[in-house]
Amino acid sequence: DAKTTQPPSMDCAEGRAANLPCNHSTISGNEYVYWYRQIHSQGPQYIIHGLKNNETNEMASLIITEDRKSSTLILPHATLRDTAVYYCIVRVLGNSGYALNFGKGTSLLVTP
Amino acid sequence: EAQVTQNPRYLITVTGKKLTVTCSQNMNHEYMSWYRQDPGLGLRQIYYSMNVEVTDKGDVPEGYKVSRKEKRNFPLILESPSPNQTSLYFCASTPLAGGATGELFFGEGSRLTVL
Numbered sequence: 179d180a181k182t183t184q185p186p187s188m189d190c191a192e193g194r195a196a197n198l199p200c201n202h203s204t205i206s207g208n209e210y211v212y213w214y215r216q217i218h219s220q221g222p223q224y225i226i227h228g229l230k231n232n233e234t235n236e237m238a239s240l241i242i243t244e245d246r247k248s249s250t251l252i253l254p255h256a257t258l259r260d261t262a263v264y265y266c267i268v269r270v271l272g273n274s275g276y277a278l279n280f281g282k283g284t285s286l287l288v289t290p
Numbered sequence: 291e292a293q294v295t296q297n298p299r300y301l302i303t304v305t306g307k308k309l310t311v312t313c314s315q316n317m318n319h320e321y322m323s324w325y326r327q328d329p330g331l332g333l334r335q336i337y338y339s340m341n342v343e344v345t346d347k348g349d350v351p352e353g354y355k356v357s358r359k360e361k362r363n364f365p366l367i368l369e370s371p372s373p374n375q376t377s378l379y380f381c382a383s384t385p386l387a388g389g390a391t392g393e394l395f396f397g398e399g400s401r402l403t404v405l
Contacts, residue, residue, distance in 0.1 A: 219399060
């Protein structure tokens with residue numbers, strides 16, 4: 179799977195949009211972009227994923243650039259409970275063998 | 291309730307005393323994996339399994355063994371634990387069959403301390 183690069187930390191004011199970037203310049207055509215978050219030491223939680231179209235669900239939006247070399251996770255109205263470490267990973271979907279590398283992620287701090 | 295269950299959640303042991311951390315999922319998922327998490331290093335994959343009797347190494351397999359005799363269970367075995375295996379461990383699973391979204395379901399974690 180392609181590697182990803184994320185900033186180590188970001189701040190966001192409560193109520194504002196949090197935009198978390200991820201670079202995946204070596205992504206291949208059949209690799210999806212996934213986002214997870216981990217609150218404190220709990221098990222990571224799935225947020226959203228996409229291939230090339232922008233995606234939105236009840237938690238967040240995912241914007242993938244046209245060349246697919248980068249993406250942005252958007253939390254439209256961040257709350258204090260969104261303070262967490264956010265991981266961007268890319269992987270092939272399906273039965274092919276794979277090992278998943280979560281990396282170090284971005285530590286997002288939402289402030290009052 | 292669909293879940294991934296790990297046991298024990300907390301364990302303090304001594305160097306060289308064999309231990310097993312169990313992982314069980316009730317969602318009939320084909321894929322299961324183990325991660326360890328250490329400060330400043332993020333989540334690193336130890337082993338994964340694509341199905342029964344099929345396992346493969348992740349990024350940090352040294353000092354660990356796994357087995358997948360049944361679809362629902364994927365135990366992590368530390369034959370001779372050492373202090374550098376003190377860590378927070380997570381088990382995860384996901385379906386691989388048609389229609390799968392690729393979402394990983396994680397357990398609550400097992401905090402292991404080796405003295």
